[in-house]
Amino acid sequence: MRDHSEVLDRIRRGLLYTESEASFQDPLRRADLVFEYNATPPGDGERRRALLERILGSVGARTVLLSPFHAGFGSNVHIGDDFFGNVNLTFVDDVEIRIGDGVMIAPSVTLTTTGHPIHPGLREDFRRFSEPIVIEDKVWIGSNVVVLPGVRIGYGSVIGAGSVVSRDVPPMSVALGVPARVVRQITDADLRPPGR
Known part of the structure; x- marks a missing residue:
């Protein structure tokens, strides 16, 4: 059996590997x-839950993950309680993705x-780098968002639809755009229902 510790060390450090x-x-x-989960009827909650527990690294209580979803591994994804993931959620989880409650x-x-x-001479054998993603509690991510390697999205933040998140987003912030930028903080004024 080969010793893969050197490759694992490079992966952990965000360095290139093939x-x-x-x-x-x-x-x-x-x-x-994942294929089996996506083919399981939505009404078969017990079977879907059992499959999620086998697919993901960890999964909290009251999790809803609509089909289809996609994952490179699945085993590197950790989801907290009260999670809602809508259709076509994709996890490129070569390293950990941690999602809060x-x-x-x-x-x-x-x-x-x-x-x-960037340079094509470095992309042979699908050479790549990987950095973990952390999404803290109470975050809302809008449709068609892409979150890139190494990003942390802070507690309670909102990411606007269509954004590309390439850097950390602080807690209680609204960020949007390509690349995503913080446009404002979330305050008590946001406790008013929309349209009032």
Whole structure:
């Protein structure tokens, strides 16, 4: 059995590694289980929950994850309590994605922990780097958002639809755009219902 500690160390440090070097991790991929989950009727909550527990690294109580969803591994995704993930949520989870409690994610969002070098000479054998993503409690992510490697989205924040999040977002902030920028803080004035 080969010692893969050097490759794992590079992965943990966000340094470049190749598909071939990381292939020893393939048994951690849950592609068949993800396929089975996506083919399971929405009304079969018990079966869907059992599959999620086998797919994800950890999953909290009262989790809703609508089909279809996609995951590179699945086993590197950790979801807290009271999570709602809408259709077409994609986890590119070569390293950990940690999602807190009370998080809502709208349709067609991509959370990608992995990127590739700019220069084509460095992209042979799908060379890449990976950095974890953290989404803290009570975050709401709008439709068609992309969250890039190494990003932390702080407690209670809102990410506007169509945004590309390339840097950390502080707690209780509204961020939007390409690239996403903080446009304002969330305050008690936001406790008023919309339209009033």
